[in-house]
Amino acid sequence: xxxxxxxxxxxxxxxxxxxxxxxxxxxxxxxxxxxxxxxxxxxxxxxxxxxxxxxxxxxxxxxxxxxxxxxxxxxxxxxxxxxxxxxxxxxxxxxxxxxxxxxxxxxxxxxxxxxxxxxxxxxxxxxxxxxxxxxxxxxxxxxxxxxxxxxxxxxxxxxxxxxxxxxxxxxxxxxxxxxxxxxxxxxxxxxxxxxxxxxxxxxxxxxxxxxxxxxxxxxxxxxxxxxxxxxxxxxxxxxxxxxxxxxxxxxxxxxxxxxxxxxxxxxxxxxxxxxxxxxxxxxxxxxxxxxxxxxxxxxxxxxxxxxxxxxxxxxxxxxxxxxxxxxxxxxxxxxxxxxxxxxxxxxxxxxxxxxxxxxxxxxxxxxxxxxxxxxxxxxxxxxxxxxxxxxxxxxxxxxxxxxxxxxxxxxxxxxxxxxxxxxxxxxxxxxxxx
Amino acid sequence: xxxxxxxxxxxxxxxxxxxxxxxxxxxxxxxxxxxxxxxxxxxxxxxxxxxxxxxxxxxxxxxxxxxxxxxxxxxxxxxxxxxxxxxxxxxxxxxxxxxxxxxxxxxxxxxxxxxxxxxxxxxxxxxxxxxxxxxxxxxxxxxxxxxxxxxxxxxxxxxxxxxx
Ligand SMILES: Cc1ncc(COP(=O)(O)O)c(C=O)c1O
Numbered sequence: 001x002x003x004x005x006x007x008x009x010x011x012x013x014x015x016x017x018x019x020x021x022x023x024x025x026x027x028x029x030x031x032x033x034x035x036x037x038x039x040x041x042x043x044x045x046x047x048x049x050x051x052x053x054x055x056x057x058x059x060x061x062x063x064x065x066x067x068x069x070x071x072x073x074x075x076x077x078x079x080x081x082x083x084x085x086x087x088x089x090x091x092x093x094x095x096x097x098x099x100x101x102x103x104x105x106x107x108x109x110x111x112x113x114x115x116x117x118x119x120x121x122x123x124x125x126x127x128x129x130x131x132x133x134x135x136x137x138x139x140x141x142x143x144x145x146x147x148x149x150x151x152x153x154x155x156x157x158x159x160x161x162x163x164x165x166x167x168x169x170x171x172x173x174x175x176x177x178x179x180x181x182x183x184x185x186x187x188x189x190x191x192x193x194x195x196x197x198x199x200x201x202x203x204x205x206x207x208x209x210x211x212x213x214x215x216x217x218x219x220x221x222x223x224x225x226x227x228x229x230x231x232x233x234x235x236x237x238x239x240x241x242x243x244x245x246x247x248x249x250x251x252x253x254x255x256x257x258x259x260x261x262x263x264x265x266x267x268x269x270x271x272x273x274x275x276x277x278x279x280x281x282x283x284x285x286x287x288x289x290x291x292x293x294x295x296x297x298x299x300x301x302x303x304x305x306x307x308x309x310x311x312x313x314x315x316x317x318x319x320x321x322x323x324x325x326x327x328x329x330x331x332x333x334x335x336x337x338x339x340x341x342x343x344x345x346x347x348x349x350x351x352x353x354x355x356x357x358x359x360x361x362x363x364x365x366x367x368x369x370x371x372x373x374x375x376x377x378x379x380x381x382x383x384x385x386x387x388x389x390x391x392x393x394x395x396x397x398x399x400x401x402x403x404x405x406x407x408x409x410x411x412x413x414x415x416x417x418x419x420x421x422x423x424x425x426x427x428x429x430x431x432x433x434x
Numbered sequence: 435x436x437x438x439x440x441x442x443x444x445x446x447x448x449x450x451x452x453x454x455x456x457x458x459x460x461x462x463x464x465x466x467x468x469x470x471x472x473x474x475x476x477x478x479x480x481x482x483x484x485x486x487x488x489x490x491x492x493x494x495x496x497x498x499x500x501x502x503x504x505x506x507x508x509x510x511x512x513x514x515x516x517x518x519x520x521x522x523x524x525x526x527x528x529x530x531x532x533x534x535x536x537x538x539x540x541x542x543x544x545x546x547x548x549x550x551x552x553x554x555x556x557x558x559x560x561x562x563x564x565x566x567x568x569x570x571x572x573x574x575x576x577x578x579x580x581x582x583x584x585x586x587x588x589x590x591x592x593x594x595x596x597x598x
Binding site for chain 1: 441447505574580
């Protein structure tokens, strides 16, 4: 049914010693978990086993308190008043912009544009940069791993502009098949690529892709929605042109996302949404847009959410993104080993077999039980996994499935959560034993 | 785990294991309608053969076949539906669909955790029969779309057939 590696294939890869990354996991998960109020809740009288952070992470108290503090002490509208309170609101927001810039290794805070989410950030690239720079017949290259957020905006633009969309295919273990890359990039204007698949965890080598794209004269738009929360990120090292991500998957609140872009690009780009906040001057016969990044932030921004995102990146920085990554690789190794040892051929785990070649997300097929039914039974055991196409229907078709069940981990997950998942899977197997 | 048994009644699992009327029909004379559940990726195909689509509500469902893939709820609902509508007139099928959807609709009181059993909203003379087994689905609101997917697809198939 699936083209992913069989359970046996994964197990064979893991018969050696525990990978080095595994041994190096020094994240104090118990302490981290205590920072997340929601994780103290129970489901069916058991502690909640939350394995759906790839959809949205839980929030640490520090983020909730930062937002409360902002509303209790500093709130008014930003940027357009001289009184002290407005000063405080503006500096809370601009302070967060600086924190986000530092977190992703941006050259300056002005390269950080706040949006509603990653989806809006990518739409901004398509509608502003794309509309200004792409003409009929131009090619945009995307990969078959992409989330709909990095597909549909380009399809919309392609339909309007007569663009050609080309697709980087996948190997059997859902890595990018780069054998035809040069041809795909030949004459292309943009490469859109995820830095981490939200379904199978694949980690494309963004730096190498950016080098190839730039050599071919194309820019690179990175969907960092999964990678920025989970991997140490330096936009300079990636040598990307655009990077989009969402606050809510990285301990921050919903309602705020980020587009990072190189300053020279932003300065050349026309505004996306028009209105207040994004102008220098408006007359009856036209307007002068504001400087970057405010040019792209029309209307009242989600100030409290931006403040919350600032607190979230500080929280992650305090944990250390290298440590976060080591922990997730260790979790990958433990999950691959546990699930294949317990279920052998009954489970198929999609994506790369090597723990360090994956982000902390795992899609699997178990005994032919439909993912929707599987997650329903897991829910009865307090285990939250997500069934569905995960907004990656083209990838589902490559995998040869309609849907997958997906478990994903983050800083507050531990081996016991994987054990709970395995126990619940065994129960589901008994329930649907036919 | 009582909740699960409410959802996965034995008859549902039976239809899931042994789906009735799976397959395809030649198009034309049959029509082919596709339905998607964007929530979980389920895709269902309903092949419908009416004896004479121009007869409106008195046309008879000569044959129906189900294709596609989905969870136990969408597949069993499609299987039971196929058995229930075969040989019926379009008018009866529409009525049955209304009755089924009424059973599947959430009433406000229940959302608040009020009535344990949904009020009997079946307005029709037609008995739902086996389909009653899907009643438990209303307690799992995200699964309601799974149960109604094949019915909506069937209605679309009837519209397609009538449109010629
Ligand atoms: C890889 C990837 N890209 C984009 C998105 C879209 O994120 P959002 O819905 O926050 O805009 C997601 C989240 O679902 C994702 O996982």
